[in-house]
Amino acid sequence: MSDPTSDQSEALIRLEARIDALESREAIEAFHARFVRAVADREFEALASYFSTDATLDMRTHGPKSGAAEIAAHFEHMVTVPLIGAGYILSSPDITVVGDDADGRWTWHRLHSSAQIGGQDVRVWGVWEEGRYDCRYRRQNGEWKFSYLRFRMVRPDADPEGAPLPPRELP
Amino acid sequence: MNQSEYAQRTTDAGRRLSLLADLAELRDLTRGYVRRLAVRDWSGMLDDFTADAVVSIREHGESRGRAEIADLFERMHAAGSPPDGYLLTSPEIEVSGNTAIGIWTWHRLFSELPVMGGALRVAGPWWEGRYRIGYRREADRWRFADLRFRLVASSEEAA
Numbered sequence: 570m571s572d573p574t575s576d577q578s579e580a581l582i583r584l585e586a587r588i589d590a591l592e593s594r595e596a597i598e599a600f601h602a603r604f605v606r607a608v609a610d611r612e613f614e615a616l617a618s619y620f621s622t623d624a625t626l627d628m629r630t631h632g633p634k635s636g637a638a639e640i641a642a643h644f645e646h647m648v649t650v651p652l653i654g655a656g657y658i659l660s661s662p663d664i665t666v667v668g669d670d671a672d673g674r675w676t677w678h679r680l681h682s683s684a685q686i687g688g689q690d691v692r693v694w695g696v697w698e699e700g701r702y703d704c705r706y707r708r709q710n711g712e713w714k715f716s717y718l719r720f721r722m723v724r725p726d727a728d729p730e731g732a733p734l735p736p737r738e739l740p
Numbered sequence: 741m742n743q744s745e746y747a748q749r750t751t752d753a754g755r756r757l758s759l760l761a762d763l764a765e766l767r768d769l770t771r772g773y774v775r776r777l778a779v780r781d782w783s784g785m786l787d788d789f790t791a792d793a794v795v796s797i798r799e800h801g802e803s804r805g806r807a808e809i810a811d812l813f814e815r816m817h818a819a820g821s822p823p824d825g826y827l828l829t830s831p832e833i834e835v836s837g838n839t840a841i842g843i844w845t846w847h848r849l850f851s852e853l854p855v856m857g858g859a860l861r862v863a864g865p866w867w868e869g870r871y872r873i874g875y876r877r878e879a880d881r882w883r884f885a886d887l888r889f890r891l892v893a894s895s896e897e898a899a
Contacts, residue, residue: 694864
């Protein structure tokens with residue numbers, strides 16, 4: 570059998586790039602689902618490992634935290650947040666992959682089952698919140714991680730917008 | 741690119757596409773199962789399980805093989821068919837040859853509360869559960885080989 574023509578080689582290279590983009594989308598969606606499940610299960614000590622070492626975490630009104638130490642400290646403080654018994658739904662992923670970088674937007678819902686009233690946990694049904702993840706992901710050593718995570722509650726009561734996602738630095 | 745490298749990369753591309761197709765098939769299998777479970781449509785459901793499958797749903801204990809799984813579905817069917825809503829989200833599936841493991845988040849949104857002599861329309865209560873599923877590829881398609889389900893919120897059950 571003879572060597573492939575340049576057209577055949579280029580077609581294979583294009584196909585490989587499309588397969589890589591699909592594989593990356595699959596990997597990123599599973600990665601973000603795992604992260605939200607870990608948050609729901611209050612595995613706070615593991616959460617910093619989902620971020621690249623130079624990542625930025627911008628959660629609601631807490632202000633941007635950059636780097637592994639600041640991000641780990643943020644999650645350590647979450648241990649004291651008494652929210653338990655809530656349900657979390659992650660949906661509507663919109664992922665764009667460009668090589669070893671990707672952008673992602675997700676819708677998030679939290680379903681509450683209790684509220685603190687007068688220092689007591691009281692069963693309350695029907696209360697929900699909707700949030701929005703705007704994320705950047707980066708692949709390092711074959712593993713996708715967050716390089717920027719921005720989260721805002723959007724409904725029924727929206728968080729202040731704060732800083733927008735910074736423009737992507739093109740290589 | 742020479743012929744040998746071209747052949748190798750073409751084979752590799754085929755393998756990677758096959759894996760992506762497996763993931764799509766496993767998602768469809770699981771979503772279809774939960775959709776039919778929601779409307780208590782058992783027809784053909786047993787064919788989604790391998791002959792030696794194990795099912796462990798909440799407090800019902802383990803059911804082994806299609807006969808025991810059929811019995812489990814019958815018992816669940818007898819519990820009624822409330823008009824509740826079901827969400828199956830956040831799949832995390834890892835394929836390894838002819839087997840795969842999948843973890844899913846599940847929500848049930850209740851619409852009725854049982855009361856003496858009937859049901860009262862009520863909105864708000866929900867449950868969150870987790871599926872951990874072992875899949876096996878058989879000659880014609882993927883099937884469930886080990887399906888485990890537990891509630892995790894709003895009240896938590898033992899694993």
